[in-house]
Amino acid sequence: MKKLDKLILGSFLGPFLLTFIVVDFILLTVNMLKYFDEIFGKGLSFWIYLELIGYFVISISPMALPLAVLLSSLMTFGNLGEHFELTAIKSSGISLLRALRPIGVFVIVLSFTAYLSNNYLVPKVNLKTFSLLYDIRMKSPALDIKAGVFYAGIPGYSIKVNEKVGEFGLKDILIYTHAQGEQRNLELTLADSGRMEPFFNENYMKLSLYQGKTYKETRPSRGIAEKPSEFRRVTFDTNEIVFDLNNTFKLNRTAEEAWSTNRSIKNISQIIVGLDSIGTLVNDQRFQNYRDAESVYTFFTRDRKLTPSSDIAERKTLDDSIKREKTRRLKMQDSLEQVKKDLHVRDSSVLTENPEATKLASPSDSILALNKSIDTSTEVSTSDTLVDSARSIPDSQRKSTELGSNQKVNLDTNSIKVVQKKTSNFRTTPLTDKERSQIDSLAQSRGYYKNSVSMALNNSRSLKNGFGIKKGQIDTYEREYRRYQIAWYQKYTQAFACFAMFLIGAPLGAIIKKGGLGMPVLVSIIFFIVYYMLTITGEKWAKEGIADPLFGTWFSNLCLIPFGLFFVRQARKDARLFEPDFYVGIWNYVQKRLKDIRLKGN
Incomplete structure (x- = not known):
């Protein structure tokens, strides 16, 4: 590596790491604010929050990398142009493209690394993020009873305390007990004072009530003639209630297998398998439409069949063959397991009856002998059945x-x-006119025509409703199919966006010739907002089926690449796109051309 490459690459790595950390922190803050009310205030340990933050940092890194590359490349070449280092490089006979090469190679390697991260690391991190975030959401808030406010954090109880004394003391206590999920206030406890203390490693909470009463009413029955509902009133000096906090305020971790169907936790190979499964569901629904129509109109389909199109029939045949093969393999596996169990039982019995028999047959010989015995018994039973049926x-x-x-x-x-x-x-002769008229009059007099029309109308309506339901299912499957395709292509587009942003930022910095955090930050934010809006628009088109998912996911990159090539061309010519004199010269040239056209016209 030459000194020039070390100089340019060294001046790029520092701003890149700094901007990546800053951008990642900003996106992390935005994501954490979305779930602020759901994850904070639940008494979790610091390590749980640190684990969640670590997962968020890795999951949002694919979005932070393009902006970091854009801002750092713009700052790097802006500083080189501001300190006339870029001018010195060009005056020594080194072109701009040669100056861009070290950072370009680094960005290409970074894009490939981002692709590997999107395909292998980010799906696993998303799985752990979804699981942990769901468990935090489901956890009840920390036990924090406030004065004058009903607290319903403990299942089955609603507690109100008018005054808190010290750390554990309570005064003027009111408790509603909802037994077995009953929402009606049928049991009420009042106490003058009390004390709430945790014990046994805070897994249980003991509430001691003093000088109070308990009112309890049974649930009234529906019958009018039934006896009035029972009402009890109990007066106590001391009453102790123990709450089990182990399952209420502890963080219970959900098995990660529960999120196995989410497309965000799948790599490319798993997404392809999901696409094939969804395609099978769509093809089955379309195939069933033909079968339903054929079963409703039995008269018209007596001599002809409603055959599906060739692609649907071929896919159905392939799917059925795969299902049969899977079933056959499962049965074979079950039979092999049963054979192993039988061999194990037989060998155990042989060892028990004859301990001296140490030389046993091999498992393969035992399986062959067992299969031979099964085939022999099947053949004998089949021949005996045929003989018995013949003798009858x-x-x-x-x-x-x-x-x-x-x-x-x-x-x-x-x-x-x-x-x-x-x-x-x-009878093989056709009907006469008289016989036909008699049959028609009989059909009209008994209402056969009216009944047949009503039956046909009902069949048509049922068929239409069935088609409508299946169409809705097919639309749902196809929408999910497009979402899977978007998740597939995003693993490539997010990685390629790093190179597209470099193609914009590096020549733009050479044109602006301003470093620091002023103009580069403003320009970077503008282009990143444009990139984000184009990405959202393209993905929306792809989800709704307006555009192909491949085009929708690549839409933002396709729009930004021409800007990058334009800026490279202008930077090679040392264009002054951001100087007022450049636009004044263009305006003067336009005015001159218009004046010449007018003179020629006169």
Whole structure:
């Protein structure tokens, strides 16, 4: 590596690390504010919050990297241009593209690293983030009873204290008890004073009440003639209530397998499997539409079939073959496990009966022997069944017909003659006009036409409703299919955005020639907002099916690449895009051209 590359790369790495930390902190703050009310104030330890913050930092890093690259590259080349170092580099015969090469190579490596992180690290971190965040949300708030306010954090109780004395003392206590989830206030406890103390490592809480009364009323029955509901009143000097806080105020961790269907925790290979599964569901719904229509209109489909299109039929055949293969493998696995169990039991019995038998057959020989015995027993039972069925037919009505090499089936020839005789009595001549008129009059007099029309109308309505339901299901599946595609393509687009931002920031800094945190920060924020808006717009188009998911996810990068190429071209020509003289010169040139056109016209 040459000294020039070390100079440019060294001046880039410092601002890059600084801006990445700042941007990551800003995005972390925005994310934490979303869940502020749900995760704070629940008495969790510092390490739980530190774990959650660490997960958030890694999960938002794909969004922070493009902005960090844009800002740091703009600051780097802005500083080089402000201190005339870029001018010295160009005057020595080194082009701008050669000066961009060290940072460009670093950004390419960074983009590839970002892709690996998006595909392997971020999905695992998202899984742990969702699990921990859900557990924190489900945890009850910390036990904090305030004076004059009802506290319902303990399940089954609603407690109000008018005054707190010291750390554990309470005065003027009111407690509503909701037994078994009952929301009606049927049990009330009043006490002049009390004391609430935790014990057994704060897993339990003891509430001691002094000088009070308990009022309890049973739930009234619905019957009018029933006896009045029972009412009790108990006066006490001391009453102790123990609350179990182990399951209420402890953080219970949910199994991570519960989030296995979320697309944010899947890598590319898992997303492809999910796409195939959703495609199977969509194809099944479309295939069932043909079957439902055929089952409703049995008269019209008696001589013809409603055949699905070739792509639907081929996909259905493939899916059915895969299902059969999976079922076959599961059955084979179950049978092998059963064989192993049987062999284990048999070997155990052999060892028990004959301890001296130390030389046993191998497991493969045992399995072959067991399979041979199963095949032999099946063959014997099948032949015995055929023989018994043949013997049940009288000798006078038997006719030998070979079914295999050693099996015979007896057929009843008299029954065949009877069937042929009956079919020969069918009428083959067409109906006369008189017979047709009689049948039509009979159908009209008995309301057959009206009933058939009503039946056809009901069938049509049921078929339409069924199609509507299946269409809604197909739309839901297709929308989820598009979401999976977006999650797939985002792993590439977020990594490529680092290179796109470098292509904008580096030449733009060479044009602006201003370093620091003034103009570079303003320009970076503007371009990042444009990038974010374009990304949201493209993803929305893809989710709604307006645009292809591939185009929707790449939409922001496709829009920013022309800006980057334009800025590179202007930076190579030392254009003064951000100087007033540049635009004054353009305005004077336009005025001159308009004046020349007018003179030619006159």
